[in-house]
Amino acid sequence: MSDExxxxxxxxxxxxxxxxxxxxEGLSAMASGDVSPDVIAGVFRxxxxxxxxxxxxxxxxxLGFSHRFENVLxxxxxxxxxxTDDICQVLLNAFDILSDHVAAAQSGSEPPADDDMLHRxxxxxxxxxxxxxxxxxxxxxxPEPASDEFGFVPVAxxxxxxxxxxxxxxxxxxxxxxxxPEPAGWMVRFAPSRGAMANGSEPLLVVRELESMGARIxxxxxxxxxxxxxxxxxxxYLVWDLALPASVEEQDIRDCFDFVAPDSKVDIEKEEAxxxxxxxxxxxxxxTLGAAEPVALETIAAPAEASPTVVALDLPKGSEAAKPAxxxxxxxGGESGQTIRVDLSKLDQxxxxxxxxxxxxxxxSDRLSPADQERxxxxxxSRLTRQIQDNVMxxxxxxxRQAFSRVPRMLRDLMAETGKKVILETTGETTEVDKGVIExxxxxxxxxxxxxxxxxxxxxxxxxxxxxxxxxxxxLSAEQKGARIIVRIRDDGRGINRARVLAKAVxxxxxxxxxxxxxxxxxxLICAPGFSTAExxxxxxxxxxxxxxxxxxxxxxxxxxxxxxxxxEGTTFxxxxxxxxxxxxxxxxxxxxxxxxxxLTNVIETVQPEPGQVQxxxxxxxxxELRGKYLPVRRVGEMFGMGSSRPPEESLVIIxxxxxxxxxxxxxxxxxxxxxxxxxxxxxxxxxIRGLGGATILGDGAxxxxxxxxxxxxxxxxxxxxxxxxxxx
Amino acid sequence: MSKxxxxxDDSATIRMLLKTALxxxxxxxxxxxxxxxxxxxxxxxxxxxxxxxxxxxxxxxFELIEALRGEAEFKATPILVLSTEFSDEKKARARExxxxxxxxxxxxxxxxxxxxxxxxx
Numbered sequence: 001m002s003d004e005x006x007x008x009x010x011x012x013x014x015x016x017x018x019x020x021x022x023x024x025e026g027l028s029a030m031a032s033g034d035v036s037p038d039v040i041a042g043v044f045r046x047x048x049x050x051x052x053x054x055x056x057x058x059x060x061x062x063l064g065f066s067h068r069f070e071n072v073l074x075x076x077x078x079x080x081x082x083x084t085d086d087i088c089q090v091l092l093n094a095f096d097i098l099s100d101h102v103a104a105a106q107s108g109s110e111p112p113a114d115d116d117m118l119h120r121x122x123x124x125x126x127x128x129x130x131x132x133x134x135x136x137x138x139x140x141x142x143p144e145p146a147s148d149e150f151g152f153v154p155v156a157x158x159x160x161x162x163x164x165x166x167x168x169x170x171x172x173x174x175x176x177x178x179x180x181p182e183p184a185g186w187m188v189r190f191a192p193s194r195g196a197m198a199n200g201s202e203p204l205l206v207v208r209e210l211e212s213m214g215a216r217i218x219x220x221x222x223x224x225x226x227x228x229x230x231x232x233x234x235x236x237y238l239v240w241d242l243a244l245p246a247s248v249e250e251q252d253i254r255d256c257f258d259f260v261a262p263d264s265k266v267d268i269e270k271e272e273a274x275x276x277x278x279x280x281x282x283x284x285x286x287x288t289l290g291a292a293e294p295v296a297l298e299t300i301a302a303p304a305e306a307s308p309t310v311v312a313l314d315l316p317k318g319s320e321a322a323k324p325a326x327x328x329x330x331x332x333g334g335e336s337g338q339t340i341r342v343d344l345s346k347l348d349q350x351x352x353x354x355x356x357x358x359x360x361x362x363x364x365s366d367r368l369s370p371a372d373q374e375r376x377x378x379x380x381x382s383r384l385t386r387q388i389q390d391n392v393m394x395x396x397x398x399x400x401r402q403a404f405s406r407v408p409r410m411l412r413d414l415m416a417e418t419g420k421k422v423i424l425e426t427t428g429e430t431t432e433v434d435k436g437v438i439e440x441x442x443x444x445x446x447x448x449x450x451x452x453x454x455x456x457x458x459x460x461x462x463x464x465x466x467x468x469x470x471x472x473x474x475x476l477s478a479e480q481k482g483a484r485i486i487v488r489i490r491d492d493g494r495g496i497n498r499a500r501v502l503a504k505a506v507x508x509x510x511x512x513x514x515x516x517x518x519x520x521x522x523x524x525l526i527c528a529p530g531f532s533t534a535e536x537x538x539x540x541x542x543x544x545x546x547x548x549x550x551x552x553x554x555x556x557x558x559x560x561x562x563x564x565x566x567x568x569e570g571t572t573f574x575x576x577x578x579x580x581x582x583x584x585x586x587x588x589x590x591x592x593x594x595x596x597x598x599x600l601t602n603v604i605e606t607v608q609p610e611p612g613q614v615q616x617x618x619x620x621x622x623x624x625e626l627r628g629k630y631l632p633v634r635r636v637g638e639m640f641g642m643g644s645s646r647p648p649e650e651s652l653v654i655i656x657x658x659x660x661x662x663x664x665x666x667x668x669x670x671x672x673x674x675x676x677x678x679x680x681x682x683x684x685x686x687x688x689i690r691g692l693g694g695a696t697i698l699g700d701g702a703x704x705x706x707x708x709x710x711x712x713x714x715x716x717x718x719x720x721x722x723x724x725x726x727x728x729x
Numbered sequence: 730m731s732k733x734x735x736x737x738d739d740s741a742t743i744r745m746l747l748k749t750a751l752x753x754x755x756x757x758x759x760x761x762x763x764x765x766x767x768x769x770x771x772x773x774x775x776x777x778x779x780x781x782x783x784x785x786x787x788x789x790x791f792e793l794i795e796a797l798r799g800e801a802e803f804k805a806t807p808i809l810v811l812s813t814e815f816s817d818e819k820k821a822r823a824r825e826x827x828x829x830x831x832x833x834x835x836x837x838x839x840x841x842x843x844x845x846x847x848x849x850x
Contacts, residue, residue, distance in 0.1 A: 004749050012742035045739070048784050052813045053742040055835030067813075199798075200807040200829040205850055259809075259830035259848055339762065341741055 011341060012053040016102045019046035020095075021405045027095055028408035031088040040083070043091075044073040047098065054105065061111035062101040068121050069094050081124060090120050092409060186244040186253060188215070191265035192236040201259055203236055209256045215242040239265075344435070347395055354389045355678035359697055361385055362675055366699035386676075397432035400478045400485070403441050404429050407449055407476060414453045421471040422457055428478035433485050437577050440557050441487065444550045448489045448573045449474065451547065456493030456571050466568065468492065481576075490572040496565035498522045505531060523563045527551040555690075560710050576710065584679060586706065588672035588698070589654070591637040596668075597677050597696055597706040602656040604663060606671065614648035614667075624653055624665045631655065633665040634712060639691065656709050664713040675699070679706060732849055735776040736760045737767035737793065738811070739785045743834070747780065747811075750838035756845070764788025768796055771803060778849040779803075780832075783812040783819065791826045798827035807848035811836060 026043035051066035072091070075081035083091075100112035188210065192203035207217070221239035225231070244253060250268065257266050361382050365373060373379065404426055411424055457463075457472035464470055475490040498519060505511045505525045517525075525531060529548040554561045559577040586597035607613075607626065614624045614633055623630040633653060646669060653665040677696035693708035734756050736747045741762075748758045759774045761767040765787040771779065779797070783790035790810055797803040810823045813834040820831050829848050832841060 008742060008745040008749065011745055015740055015742050042786075045784050045786065048813065049740045049742075052740055052782075052834050055813070056742070056746055197805075199824065199827045200805050200848065202848070205847065208850070209847060255843070256847070258844060262824065 009057050012057060013102070013106050014341075015053065016050050016106075019050050020099055020102060021402055022046040023095055023098075024409050025401075025405035027088065027092050028405075028412065030083055031085070031092060031412055032408065035083045037077070040073070040077050044070065044077050047073055050098070050102065057105075059101075059105040061114075062098075062105045065101050065111075065114050065118065066098060068118055069098055072121050072124050075125060081127065087124055090117075090124060092412070093117065094121060095409075185246045185270075186248060186250070187218075187267075187269045188242040188244060188253065189239065189265070189267040190242065190257075190260075191221075191239040193261050193263040193265075194235045194237075196236040196261045196264050197234055198261070201261060203260065203264070206256050206260060207240055207242070210242050210244065210253070213244060213248050213252065213256075215244045217241070218243050342395075344396075347392070351392050351396070354385070354392050357385050358389065358676055358678050359699070362677070362699040363701075364699075393434070394432070396435045398435050398438055399429060400431045400433050400438060400487070401429035403438050403445055404476060404478070406442070407445070410446060410449060411453065411474070414450065418453060419459070420453060420457050421460055422453055423471050423473045424476060425473060426476045431478040431480055431485060433478075433577065437485070437557060437559075440553065441575065441577065444553045444561075444575065445487070445489070447547070447550045449476075452489060452491040452493065452571065452573075456491040456495075458494050462494075466494075485577045487575040487577060488572055489575075490570060492570040495567040495569055495571055496523050496526065496563070498565075498567070501525055501531075520564075523565050526563065527561065560708070562710075578679075584677060584706070585674070586677045586696075587654070587674050588704065589636075589652075589668040589707075590670045590672060591640065591668055592642040593669075594642070595672065595698065595702065595704045596636075597675070597704050598654065598666070598668070599693070599706065599709060600674065602709045604655045604657050607653045607655060607665070609648045609651065609653055611649045614653070622648075624648075626655070626665075631663050631665050632713075633667055635667045636707070636712060637667075637669070639712065656713060666709070666712060677704075677706070731755045731757050732777040732845070733757045733759065733774065734778045734780060734845070735767065735770055735774055736780045736811075737762075737764065737770075737785070737790070738782040739763050740782070743782065743811075747841075750836075750841065751845070754838070754842040756842075764790060764793040767793050771797060772800075775802070776806070778845060779806060779808045780811050780845075781808065783810060783814060783823070791822055794823065794826040794828050809844065809848065811841075 023043050023046040026039050026046070029039050030043070047066055047070045051063060051070055054060075054062040054066060069091075072081065072094075076083050076087075076091075081087065094117050097112055097114050097117050101114070103109075104111045190203070190206065196203045207215075211217075217240060219241040221241075222237065224239075225237040231237075253268055257264075260266065361378070364376075364378055365382070368376065368378065407426070408424055411422055414420075415422055452474050453472075457474070458466065458468075460470045463472065473492050475488065477486075477488045477490075479486050502511070502517065502522050502525070505522075505528065506513045506515075508531060510525060510528050510531055511517065527547045527550070529546075531546060531548065551561045554575050554577070557577060559575055562574040562576070563571065564574070565571040584597075585600040587600055587603065589596050589598050607624065609624060613626075614622055616622050622633040622635075624633045633648075648667065651667050651669055652671055653667050654671075655663055655665050657663055675698070677698070679694045680696060691708055691711045693706045693711075695703055695705050698704050734751060736744055736751075736758060737760070738744050738747070739762055744760045744762070748760065751758050759770060759776060761770040763785045764781075767779075767781060768788065781790045781793055785793075788796075790812070794808055794810075797806070797808065807829040808827065810820075810828045810831045811834055812819070812831070815831075815833045823831055830844065832844055
């Protein structure tokens with residue numbers, strides 16, 4: 001049980017974090033004026049679910065806080081509380097404390113101080129708009145213990161209590177008899193209302209249960225029982241009198257009436273001396289108690305007896321299964337498939353195995369002749385493998401919305417802090433990315449947004465003076481391009497001040513004073529270790545983390561960070577992230593007899609240069625003339641310091657396309673073949689090396705390094721230049 | 730044959746808790762994750778008893794109960810509401826919709842079992 005309990009608690013915390021993300025997104029939307037019922041209901045449900053689970057695990061502080069928070073949200077939902085800007089701000093702050101509560105419950109640490117916030121929430125609840133009609137949850141049936149050591153725990157007081165429908169009105173004030181001597185027994189009169197058999201209730205069951213506690217029926221009043229012709233089998237007509245021994249607890253008797261219709265009549269009285277009658281006193285035998293009851297029983301029993309069908313677990317296609325939270329949010333979007341929660345490590349293991357399968361497939365295709373491959377149906381096997389691989393990868397995919405959802409909130413805080421006005425425009429939130437990637441881009445994303453507000457967007461005055469709208473805009477977008485997810489953070493601010501950046505870099509010894517750098521190289525400097533243009537560390541952005549950390553985080557993910565900036569028009573940070581950390585289509589190329597994998601994603605064509613087609617334009621740069629155009633050419637072997645490569649006419653030039661650099665030619669010695677490879681990360685074994693994206697195992701068991709095309713073609717290349725010096729670190 | 734119960738709750742935590750607690754008491758458990766899904770599953774598994782949450786996406790507990798009571802097959806199936814809410818207003822609404830009983834979360838496993846046996850012996 002305890003293992004199960006821990007496991008369920010794990011699910012609970014997972015749901016908490018999903019709920020928090022939903023709540024944060026919704027609250028931010030509310031704060032920016034979207035107070036549609038769907039948004040409010042979403043926030044309410046998220047907090048409500050956190051509360052619901054917290055009680056089950058005894059997280060009382062969390063329970064108490066989420067309960068009060070929920071009350072206010074309920075008021076907003078019901079229209080009793082108007083979500084003004086001020087109230088939204090309080091709700092956002094309350095959200096922060098809720099997050100802290102969840103974190104504290106999860107780590108078992110001290111819950112956060114929430115007295116002040118609880119007070120503010122109460123103020124809202126009691127506020128003028130709620131004055132006329134107090135929130136219904138406020139007069140909770142639970143006695144409100146002002147505050148015990150865990151704070152306010154209204155629901156916990158309910159824990160042990162069943163909360164029957166309308167039980168209270170029928171309760172007899174037994175306490176009136178308190179001074180009476182020890183009773184000899186209980187007298188119970190039970191008069192089910194006419195409609196007591198509606199709603200799946202069955203009054204006879206109450207009688208049966210009382211009997212099981214030792215009750216004897218002392219009388220049945222059938223005065224209201226109509227003639228058979230007039231009898232409605234779905235109505236109740238009888239009144240029972242029962243006697244119970246004194247040893248039975250009153251509460252146990254009351255419990256039996258938990259689910260009795262509220263307009264039924266129940267009297268429970270203590271009797272000095274109860275005569276427990278023998279069976280022959282009964283007016284007639286219970287089983288033949290008139291037509292009404294047995295007939296009603298039949299109608300209840302019939303459907304229940306229908307053989308229950310066990311339905312096979314219908315595991316929906318791929319990604320659907322992995323994102324219950326997202327699905328819950330997609331109101332009415334798509335049919336509700338059944339979902340199943342799976343331990344992430346199991347998926348990873350599956351992914352790994354699929355990877356191995358792909359490698360085995362490669363080995364087979366290496367060793368078998370094309371004819372043999374056909375004979376053993378290897379192509380079919382490869383196709384299936386590819387499908388399994390796609391499916392497994394989609395299991396791990398989640399909409400990037402999860403990472404984006406905290407941005408609006410953060411922007412709001414930033415605006416309050418800096419006094420700048422910023423509008424956020426988001427596109428592509430539904431783009432699906434590997435869960436591991438989503439988890440890790442949160443911090444870099446946060447930092448880049450901070451950076452954009454702190455350094456990019458100008459003050460309102462400065463903007464107006466520059467002829468720009470008073471409000472700055474940050475565009476946040478995600479899209480899938482080939483095997484990469486491109487996340488862009490673009491601002492329409494002042495752009496990078498290159499003179500200042502260069503001066504600072506020289507001052508900090510990052511580049512030599514005499515260096516002449518291109519604009520791109522200067523822009524890239526802001527990601528150099530130890531570089532920070534922020535003269536004062538602002539309250540919000542300054543956590544001692546610079547863009548260099550952002551960059552290395554992105555690179556550790558197998559991603560790449562690019563910066564482009566136009567003075568006066570703004571700056572764009574582009575993160576190119578791997579869609580998955582798993583498998584890619586590659587070309588096996590040779591450089592100085594060593595094999596490398598060149599990802600096929602960006603490859604446009606390959607060219608066997610004619611003599612003279614590749615020309616030097618300077619001692620260090622070459623171009624290839626291709627159909628009347630000149631494209632830059634890079635000798636990959638030389639870039640890696642693997643000695644001078646062959647003359648161009650004995651080499652091959654692979655034309656690749658790159659986001660920022662357009663078409664570039666990469667010169668390699670030869671091309672072996674094309675192959676799917678399983679990406680093995682380098683990060684644990686080798687320091688991230690610019691220009692290398694990972695390693696793989698080839699069909700013959702040899703290890704080959706995977707080239708990072710974007711790094712190869714980018715202005716910085718892979719080695720030699722100043723700007724690169726510290727960047728690989 | 731032990732009783733078959735369908736639990737409907739959008740929280741996986743609650744679904745798991747119910748399944749664990751009630752399986753241990755000999756009930757067979759099926760579950761669904763929102764009202765619309767619950768309606769679908771009711772028609773498929775035809776359980777002896779339904780335990781449903783109120784606040785759920787797509788179709789809330791009230792709507793689910795109303796829809797079920799509108800179907801002859803489920804007219805007499807006991808339906809227990811399991812909710813963190815406990816206002817009389819909500820309970821009255823559930824009763825009106827056709828719920829058999831109301832249990833407040835968090836629940837005590839033994840008491841829940843007793844309540845189930847009370848409406849579905």
